[in-house]
Amino acid sequence: MPTSVSGRRPEDAAAPGGADEVAAYLSAFGEPEVVEVLLPDTSGVLRGKWIPGHSMRKIWKDGVAIPLSIFGLDIWGCEVEATEIHMETGDKDGLCWPVPGTLKPVPWAPRPTAQVLITMHEPDGSARGAPWKLDPRQQLAAVVERFAARGLSPCVAFELEFYLLKPGTAPGAPPEPVFQATGQARQNMYAMSDLDAFAEVLHDMRAACAVQGLPADTVISEAAPGQFEVNLYHRVDALGAADDAVLLRRLIDGVARRHGLRATFMAKPLADFAGNGMHVHASLMEQGGGNLFARPDGVGDAALRHAAGGLLATMADATLIFVPSFNGYRRLVPGSYAPTSVSWGFDNRLVAVRVPNGPLHARRLEHRIAGAEAHPHLVLAAILAGMLEGLEQTIEPPAPLSGNAYEHEAAERLSPDMEVAVTRFAGSDFIARAFGTDYRRIYAVMKQEELNAFRRVILPLEYETYL
Template identity: 80%
Template sequence: MPVSASGQPLQPAAQEAPADEAAAYLNAFGTPDVVEVLLPDTSGILRGKWLPGSSLGKVWKDGVAIPLSIFGLDVWGCEVEATQIHLETGDKDGLCWPVPGTLKPVPWASRPTAQVLITMHQPDGSARGAPWRLDPRQQLAKIVSRFDALGLTPCVAFELEFYLLKPGAPGEVPQPVFPATGQARQNMYSMSDLDAFSDVLHEIREACVAQGLPADTVISEAAPGQFEVNLYHRVDPMAAADDAILLRRLIDGVARRNGLRATFMAKPLADFAGNGMHVHVSLVEKDGANHFARPDVGDAALRHAAGGLLATMIDSTLLFVPSFNGYRRLVPGSYAPVSVTWGYDNRSVAVRVPNGPPKARRLEHRIAGAEAHPHLVLAAILAGMLEGLEQKIEPPPALVGNAYDHEAPKLSPAMADAVARFSTSPFIAKAFGEEYRRVYGVMKAEELAAFTRVILPLEYETYL
């Protein structure tokens, strides 16, 4: 059996769903009360519909109608008129089809419930319609297809950090949970924190088993009530990104069932570490071998892929850090990168080559916040790697030591810089298309404007 970049057995690639996938579900679980059709929007927020359980088969037969303009909503779910894809177009419906292999039971629901991811197509007279270019999943699919010409398939794994918080009253900020001592403190890799949250963490693992999500390690992270769940590597990058979307929903659902609030906010607590989304990528050849481990070309391919990531990193930052809050996470000494750097077994750089045997050689991309859209993050990473492989971009020497003390180009320090760089980037236009660059750019510019109009409590305390 082929092994992953970490040396673990590879999860099989997702297969095309049989025509009777819905029938197989009904045979295994019976008719649910509710079917949740889930469509991740441009911010990675799940939107969709509840359908009666008796309509499950129709989702495969007829699809689900949802406005194409759902990909022109901001993070609050409001229309961004500057995208020009709302009433200007008549606000037409698209047709959404199930993503194969994502029909799953929802074990944390209060009644029998099924859920399935869907992806958007634009009616064009054909049976299914053309893939809708503004759907991030379709953007990732387009970039993944470019690897076929190289005879390579990305092998991908996501790691997601999150906090478990005490929910506050309406309008109050949820508070951290200090499980062992009752005090706010760092307690890295603490077994006592895992024990303190064992009920909810075990329920998360059990729900992953029920939904077939390839969850691996669960660790206690750098702050009170902060944890990380690692997913196994997948030789299907589309499925790997789907796993990350569904894992976030699962953790949130199980936390609520246990009277807690899970947050993937990039920097929820000012005095503690932020939540990151680390992405591991290797490239698998047709025989299952790791391309980066080939004696003749592996080292050069690894360098070129890293070089491409560094060369395109600042242009792509808005995809890795899409929120106003996310830039609060990118501070020196925080284990979140702040500069365009790479290195071997070095957690202070943006692109890390983890330690391990040659067959496990891979790149770990460490910039993204946990709230970012997994499909867009992965699309930007893979597009950067392709740029490096195709152009044979040599990176600077791998950094040794503390990257925070090293002179190197800095990542965009604020959202305004990231929006400006993204919106004029030839690389983004090449990888995602000029229309996607425009729409995504104006959406994030509108979100930034909303935050800059708010007067913070600290301003009143200081100046009133």
């Protein structure tokens, strides 16, 4: 379990070191034409601005003004009035400050371009403002602080699956996978031939990761032709790991476009093939640097069980965060390698929470529910909050499952219905404790509006069948 250690925290976002970061960038890459400031909204969609390169120092000096209500936009970028954070508030601005360590060149851009992640603060009369509670990054920061109070630091890693598709698909039409490049249209798990067929674009993705300092590890050909997975190294920095996942998705999309392809993280883009998942590995490091789950005398075993128990006990309440899209529930079907039950097990890829094989010092939990389109900061906040719930309440999980988890009738089933997930989230005491009652209400009404929009659409199959 290789690790990378970083100390990025939201309160450091506007630290004096920002001037040094800008100077280092200019020395290494020269002045860009534009700096793209990137703010992931509630759905994980990147929003922001282009700032002229000659004004880039102002980003660190003055911040970037963006409406606080940007976190009340739906997946289409439209205001969700039911959130009551738009006109009711006068739609006032917040101030966004750069996340240290994220000022990087954009190697796939056609002209000299830099990018930097930003995080939202609320103007409150102080110099930098209080963290804006609706910013998912600030939600994750709050959970990390709860671990810090216990002398623990999460060590986490993301795995992201995606498809490469043909460009130019008409809006609303099914995507066209790149079958022709491999000469076959069947499942071809871990095929080196698929890696070879797309070697040029995949190597460019790895090169771009190196330029941007993203800790990319393994690249795998996944369960369908044109589907791949990129793994990130473990980091003892939950915020940095989630930042990396956000930026990796952007990188994959940008490099694919430069090669005349489309990349999609849609949870279930093709009905007959596996969906795209976001797997999260998590362990807990103690102040001395050791892995809590690896402690002897049964302490590590108990901590692992209780963390798993917390994840299972809170799983149904948090499903709407792990599977935030209407499409994502199509992925949770038996036989797809996506979990369908509230379950855990050792070295079992069919359960929701897996304990992978490996050396004792790398003992960890792998959370396998989230779709690849989910918000990395929110997903990780929900996972860590669930683990903390289990540790604080010493929650014992049910017996771990072995064999085919799809056939275990005793295990509670994950609902494949978004409406059930919305209802469960909206009434959850755990979500209120972990994210706050305001966040619970706002996120729930946003997802209810999204669900309503899909229900208003008549599917082509209905016309084909009944017209």
